Amino acid sequence: MKFIQTILRGIGQVMFQNNIYSGLLFLVGIAYNSWSLGLAALFGTIISTVTAQLLKYPKDDIQNGLYGFNGALTGIAMLCFFEVNGFTLLALFIGAVLSTITMHFLKRALPPFTAPFVMVSWFVIYSLLFVFNLPLLPSAATAGNTFKFLTALINSFGQVMLQENVITGLIFLLAILVNNRLMAVYSLYAAALGTLAGWLFSEPISGLNAGLMGYNAILCAIALSGKKRSDFMWITLTIILSTLLNIGLAMTGIITLTAPFVLATWAILALKKVKA
Template identity: 70%
Template sequence: MRFLLIILRGIGQVMFQNNIYSGVLFLVGIFFNSWLLGLAALSGTLISTCSALILRYPKEDVKNGLYGFNGALTGIAIFCFFEVSLTTILALIIGAVLSSIIMYYLKKITLPFTAPFVIATWILAYLLLFVFKVPLLSTSVSTSNTLDILASFSNSFGQVMFQENMITGLFFLLAILVNNRLMAIYAVYAAILGSLTGWLFLESVSEVNAGLMGYNAILCAIALTGKSWKDFLWISIAIILSTLLNIGMGLTGLITLTAPFVLAAWGILMLKKVKNSL
């Protein structure tokens, strides 16, 4: 039972919610959209958590799910981009283990956020593509020319875990709300501002509606949540910065994942530290 609670916390920590009920709601949302990606999330969390236990990483961190969420994201990403096969299953296992190892060492230097997931997934995805010649899954692209605020808002929440589904997005928002109302309010603000920023910078409406301009913004808002007006200003800057980074990195052809969030959050924390030292 205790191990199950650790797994649920690990899934909840994808959006920095150390709450088993958040973890349950995230899981329900993923399974609502895709049973395969739901299994991938569970598998990634289990493997990365067990890896941390075997490697004897700090028990309190493991207990709080800090060695589960990057594995969950890595697991989802592998089966989101590639078909299920023996090769991709092995990639999921290796990626989840690697995410825990990167988490442990990166944590000694800075706040890792989802950087372990990004690094592990980049390594495995590009190995699968260019070394093992595993093709990417084909995806259908919407050709909508009309901005749909509701769709972009809800899908932004879903896209944090690669789910383009409005109902799933609402489950994710509820998962944040049950743990922290202020974070939920900031997440709503981020989803809207991030989507509008992408639209104003002439990103395709289909990408905005799919939530691809809002999910990094949501993570920035949650990670930097605070109660002062200064926090509001920093969060607003981070939201816009992460969206612009998302657009810029996308132009290079790179699989952006949550790298724009990580870079924006690190940048804002560094600026805050410099400002406070003056």
């Protein structure tokens, strides 16, 4: 039973929710959109968690899911970008293991957030692309050229875990609300601000409606959420910075994943330390 709770906490920690019910709702939301991606998230979390146990990493960190969430995201990414075959399943396993090891070493120097997922996924994805010549799955084009703000807002939640589905997005929002109402409010604000910022910078309507301008903002807001007035200012600044980074990285052709969130949050945390 404890192991199941650890796995659910690991999935919940993707959005910094140390709550088994939040983790269960996240898993349900993924599976609703794609059962294969739901299994990928589950297997990625299990592999990364077991790796941490075998390497005897801190027990409390493991039980709190801190060695599970990067594996969950890595697992999803492998089956989101490539069709299922022996190479991608092996890549899922290797990626989940590497995410745990990377997490362990990064957390000695700075808050790792989802950096292990980003670093490992970039390495594995581009290895599959350029070394093994595996093609990326074609992206599903979002229909219509009309900006749908509410659709973009809700899809932003799903895109944190690479899901484009309104019902999934609503389930993810509920998962945050179950654990922390303040974080839920801040995440809604972040999704709205990130999406509107993308619109002001004339980002493609299809990308806005898919939630691609809001998901990094959501992670920024949750990571920095607090009850002080200054927290609102720092969160707003981080959201804008992450949006600019999202646009800039996308222009290079790189798969952005959650890199804008990580880089923006690291930068603002460093600035806060200087200002303190």
